[in-house]
Every structure is written in C-alpha cells, then in structure tokens.
Amino acid sequence: MKNSRRKAKAVIVGGSIAGVSCAHALIAAGWDVVVLEKTSTPPEGCATGAGLGLDSVSEKLIQPWITQPELLQVLSLPMTIEHEQATDADKKITWTLTRDDNFNYKAMHWADLHRILYHSLSPEVVLWGHLFVSFSISDDKRSVKVQAKVLQTDETIEIVGDLLVSADGCHSAIRKTFLPDHKLRYSGYCAWRGVLDYSDNPQSETVVALKKAYPDLGKTNYFDIGSDGHAILYELINKRINWIWYRNQTEPDFKGNSVTTKVSKDMIEKMLTAAEKVWIPEFVKVMRETKEPFLNAIYDSDPLEQLYWDNVVLIGDAAHPISPHGGRSTNMSILDAAVLGKCLEKWGVEKLSSALQEYQSIRVVVAREQVLFSRRMGRIKQRLPLPDRELFDPVTADQKECEALRLRNIPYFCDVPSILI
Ligand SMILES: Cc1cc2nc3c(=O)[nH]c(=O)nc-3n(C[C@H](O)[C@H](O)[C@H](O)COP(=O)(O)OP(=O)(O)OC[C@H]3O[C@@H](n4cnc5c(N)ncnc54)[C@H](O)[C@@H]3O)c2cc1C
Known part of the structure; x- marks a missing residue:
C-alpha cells in the first residue's frame, strides 16, 4: 500500500x-x-x-533513527535514582524526603543529544x-x-x-x-543554571567534597528544596556537573522572544551571595566555579x-x-x-x-x-x-506528601501510545 x-x-x-x-x-x-x-x-x-x-521511552524511540545507536550509551549517564531532599539553610544540613530507586532516566547534555540526532x-x-x-x-x-x-x-x-x-x-x-x-504564562520564578566542567582537574577538591555531600551523584537526579526555591543536581559524562537553582522573582524583562539571558558579573555575584544563605557550602562552591552560569525565565502556557x-x-x-x-x-x-x-x-x-x-x-x-x-x-x-x-513544608511533611513529589506521579509517566507498539 x-x-x-x-x-x-x-x-x-x-x-x-x-x-x-x-x-x-x-x-x-x-x-x-x-x-x-x-x-x-x-x-x-x-x-x-x-x-x-x-x-526510557525516548531512548527506545531514538534508537532506530540514529546511525550509531551505541552513542546514546556513550554520551549519557544512567540516572537510576530520583532523590528528593531538603536543605536547612541555617544548620547547613540536608535530609532525605523520598527516593525512587527505579527512576530509569539518562542524563545527557542537550548538545550531545542534538548532535547525534542531527x-x-x-x-x-x-x-x-x-x-x-x-x-x-x-x-x-x-x-x-x-x-x-x-x-x-x-x-x-x-x-x-x-x-x-x-x-x-x-x-x-x-x-x-x-x-x-x-x-505564555510566567511561572513566578527563574532558573539559574550551569555546568561545571572539571575535566581539566579530575581530582577537583570541589567535586570530591560535593560527592561526599551528595554521595549518589553519578547515578542520581538530586532535587533539593531550600529556604529560597529548589535546586537540581546531576552528573553528565566527561566530568561535568549540571546544576539548576529555581528562585522566585518578578518576571524579568528579557529581550525579544528569549527566555534565556546573558548575565552580568554583578548578577552572578549577587546570586552566589544569596546561594550562601540557602545551600550547603559544597554546592555553592560548584556554582562559584562554574563558567558562565545563565538565567532561564520559566514559562508554560x-x-x-x-x-x-x-x-x-x-x-x-x-x-x-x-x-x-x-x-x-x-x-x-x-x-x-x-x-x-x-x-x-x-x-x-x-x-x-x-x-x-x-x-x-x-x-x-x-x-x-x-x-x-x-x-x-x-x-x-x-x-x-x-x-x-x-505550602509544602519539608520539616513537617509526612511520607505521603513527600512521595507525591516523585516524578513518576506525572500522568502518563513513561506511557507508550498504542500506535507506537
Ligand atoms: C540552543 C538550545 C539549547 C537548549 N538547551 C537545553 C538544555 O540544556 N536542557 C533542556 O532541558 N532544554 C534545552 N533546550 C530546550 C529544549 O530543546 C526544549 O525545551 C525541548 O526539547 C523542546 O524542543 P523544541 O524543539 O520543541 O523547542 P526549542 O528547543 O525551543 O527549539 C525551537 C527551534 O526553532 C527555531 N526557530 C524559532 N523560530 C524560528 C523561525 N522563525 N525560523 C526558523 N527557526 C526558528 C529555534 O531557533 C530553535 O532551534 C534548548 C533549546 C535550544 C534551542
């Protein structure tokens, strides 16, 4: 036919x-x-x-499209665990809220995924x-x-x-x-984000300290709720740490249609000073050593x-x-x-x-x-x-409230429509 x-x-x-x-x-x-x-x-x-x-669904869908499917494995790190935790800004301690040991995501750099598809x-x-x-x-x-x-x-x-x-x-x-x-509808917050590349210093003390504080980094997607927004931390291949910090703020005035903006040194310094009041020093040091962190305004519609x-x-x-x-x-x-x-x-x-x-x-x-x-x-x-x-309070939240944070609660999580089977 x-x-x-x-x-x-x-x-x-x-x-x-x-x-x-x-x-x-x-x-x-x-x-x-x-x-x-x-x-x-x-x-x-x-x-x-x-x-x-x-x-895992995307991974399967992409396989037949790409000429070297093995590159998907080479260029990604398995994230088998979703770890939801909270940070106490004053005591500089973290504690686990909930954990999903069957997470089954892959961490990739956007540019690597784009490159193998293109x-x-x-x-x-x-x-x-x-x-x-x-x-x-x-x-x-x-x-x-x-x-x-x-x-x-x-x-x-x-x-x-x-x-x-x-x-x-x-x-x-x-x-x-x-x-x-x-x-588009502004969410009420922006994401500071960056990638710390420590490939030129594999023994980086900053990363060693970070891995002590976040011991499952390398196989885990950490979500961390602080006193000012929440953060995400995971590792990428080739000795890179990806981090994001969502901060509540009024809608920024980015130029044109952009949701991302270049940031001045002054803005970065202010963000780092604020980070010291919210996150443990091991995380702040990673932010500090990241070249060119950038700012994303978060929208949906x-x-x-x-x-x-x-x-x-x-x-x-x-x-x-x-x-x-x-x-x-x-x-x-x-x-x-x-x-x-x-x-x-x-x-x-x-x-x-x-x-x-x-x-x-x-x-x-x-x-x-x-x-x-x-x-x-x-x-x-x-x-x-x-x-x-x-409001969610990580100090008093019960098990049910914490488990509700897991990504797998999203409707149609990893659902494959029958037309694709
Ligand atoms: C350069 C870039 C880097 C990104 N990095 C990340 C990342 O690190 N992590 C992450 O989670 N997401 C990232 N994203 C966003 C991510 O790709 C999307 O959120 C998601 O994958 C949906 O992709 P999309 O192709 O629908 O939209 P988008 O990724 O936004 O792509 C839209 C594309 O359309 C092009 N375009 C728009 N208007 C026109 C026009 N008039 N004529 C021709 N072309 C046009 C844009 O240049 C762009 O390439 C990035 C997007 C871009 C463009």
Whole structure:
C-alpha cells in the first residue's frame, strides 16, 4: 500500500530536538522533509545548552533513527535514582524526603543529544540560517507554501509542501497565526543554571567534597528544596556537573522572544551571595566555579485543545510550552515526533486530516495533564501558594506528601501510545 502512494513532503520549522526528531520520524514514514532553522550553523560543542533527562521511552524511540545507536550509551549517564531532599539553610544540613530507586532516566547534555540526532540525517535535510517568515495554505487545503529568508543573502525563498510542521519552540510564530491571543504564562520564578566542567582537574577538591555531600551523584537526579526555591543536581559524562537553582522573582524583562539571558558579573555575584544563605557550602562552591552560569525565565502556557489546522501541525514546545518540573519537555518533543510519524504512515498523505486528527487525539490529553502537573509541582517545590493546599513544608511533611513529589506521579509517566507498539 505504502509504495503506491506518492511521496509526500513536509516543511518543518525549527531544527532543535522536536524538529530533527520529526525529520527522522517522517523520513521513516516515507516522507520527504526539509527543516528550516534560523540559527546559522549546527550547535556543535557543548557551549550550547546544558543537561536534560531522557526517559526510557525516548531512548527506545531514538534508537532506530540514529546511525550509531551505541552513542546514546556513550554520551549519557544512567540516572537510576530520583532523590528528593531538603536543605536547612541555617544548620547547613540536608535530609532525605523520598527516593525512587527505579527512576530509569539518562542524563545527557542537550548538545550531545542534538548532535547525534542531527548527524544521523542527510546533510541537505536541515537548512541552517533560514528564518521562517510566513505561510499560506492553498484553497483546496492540499498544499502549503512557506516563505523563508536566507539570512546570509537576505533572499526570500518559497518551499511548497503537503504539510507544515511547527517545531519553532514555545514562542512559535506559527501557533500565533492561529491563536493570536494565546499567551505564555510566567511561572513566578527563574532558573539559574550551569555546568561545571572539571575535566581539566579530575581530582577537583570541589567535586570530591560535593560527592561526599551528595554521595549518589553519578547515578542520581538530586532535587533539593531550600529556604529560597529548589535546586537540581546531576552528573553528565566527561566530568561535568549540571546544576539548576529555581528562585522566585518578578518576571524579568528579557529581550525579544528569549527566555534565556546573558548575565552580568554583578548578577552572578549577587546570586552566589544569596546561594550562601540557602545551600550547603559544597554546592555553592560548584556554582562559584562554574563558567558562565545563565538565567532561564520559566514559562508554560494553558494547554491547547487543538494541535492542527488544515495541513499545519504543532509539535514540541510550540504545541505545549511546559515548565520543567515533570522532566518532560524534550521527551514530549520526541514522543510528538514519533506519534506524528506513525499517524502519517498509517493514513498516508491522501488522508492527511485523519492522520492529524489521530495525532491530536493521542497527544492533546497527555500534554494537558502533563503541563498542569508540572505547573503544580513547580509551585509546590517553590513553595508558592496553591488554592487547594497548604505550602509544602519539608520539616513537617509526612511520607505521603513527600512521595507525591516523585516524578513518576506525572500522568502518563513513561506511557507508550498504542500506535507506537
Ligand atoms: C540552543 C538550545 C539549547 C537548549 N538547551 C537545553 C538544555 O540544556 N536542557 C533542556 O532541558 N532544554 C534545552 N533546550 C530546550 C529544549 O530543546 C526544549 O525545551 C525541548 O526539547 C523542546 O524542543 P523544541 O524543539 O520543541 O523547542 P526549542 O528547543 O525551543 O527549539 C525551537 C527551534 O526553532 C527555531 N526557530 C524559532 N523560530 C524560528 C523561525 N522563525 N525560523 C526558523 N527557526 C526558528 C529555534 O531557533 C530553535 O532551534 C534548548 C533549546 C535550544 C534551542
């Protein structure tokens, strides 16, 4: 059946994790794809991004897409334990709230995951330095014409496809054309984050001390609730420590569409001084020795009821901007891509709307529940008010309250939709 169908073409906007994953999934479904990415070159090296947690479902989905599946093992560290703890700022002590010994995530650097996905595509698939500008759907709704600007030459090009995939992130311009009033929602806090690279000093006293204080580092995702926000700590391959500190603050005024900003030395110094009042000295020293910590404002948005319009479909952060507390964003992008690929393979381009309808019906409910869970979990761990409960107090919290913090409580945790089985 598949061979008798004409080869369909998709234009994917955005060449980050959702975009390159989608390219793989659609190629596997027999489609031609082109990816438009505004960044001028592939993000080589580890200057871009920081750590992420890959779940076991994503790992399985990626395996057939990549030319060297063994690289997934080589470039990741198993995180078999989720350890939720609290820190007493005055006594500088920590204590365990709850622990999940069957966590089964992999810790990876964003740039490593992106690299193995991208390098497994033919080089002509991703057009770097191509800024998506606009699109128009044909009257019969059977094709879509996409205009993009080639940033190096300022020339505008047009590409016609059967399907436009919006993988252009949480600020998606494509989503805005359908939902101009749909706004991102500031969480009430920002994340300071960084990666300490100690490869040039493997015996680093700072890291030795850190590992004494957090003894299961290397196989554990530590979540730590302090007097001012909460923190995350885990190790990456090649002697790197990934850390994040979420701090409640008013919404920052970052330029343009950015949720990340470069920070001044003065801002870093103030953050470190504040850290000394919240975290144990071993953790603060890691922060202090990290080159170029950066600041992420945390946003999500109210879940969407619709993920496609005619022959335009949303995936990844464009479809469901989500706060990071369920460990979902990257995993959802990969799952979206895989489900979309299978729906297109099942229905073919002739029945595109059935394919997109099935994709939407599988993903919309899951995305809604996971976005709302992550939002709630963020507020609990940041000790921000919720209408139906008291503020979380790590000193008095009972076992049930502590166990509720575990990531596996997220609805559809590691759920595999039947279309992928
Ligand atoms: C450079 C980078 C580094 C990141 N590092 C981390 C990390 O360390 N840890 C982590 O958990 N998450 C990280 N993320 C976020 C993470 O990739 C996403 O939250 C998640 O994987 C969903 O991915 P996405 O592809 O839907 O969205 P995004 O990753 O936000 O990607 C959207 C892509 O669309 C492109 N784009 C947007 N508008 C246009 C346009 N008009 N024309 C062409 N292209 C456009 C952007 O340049 C971007 O590459 C990073 C994202 C980026 C872009």
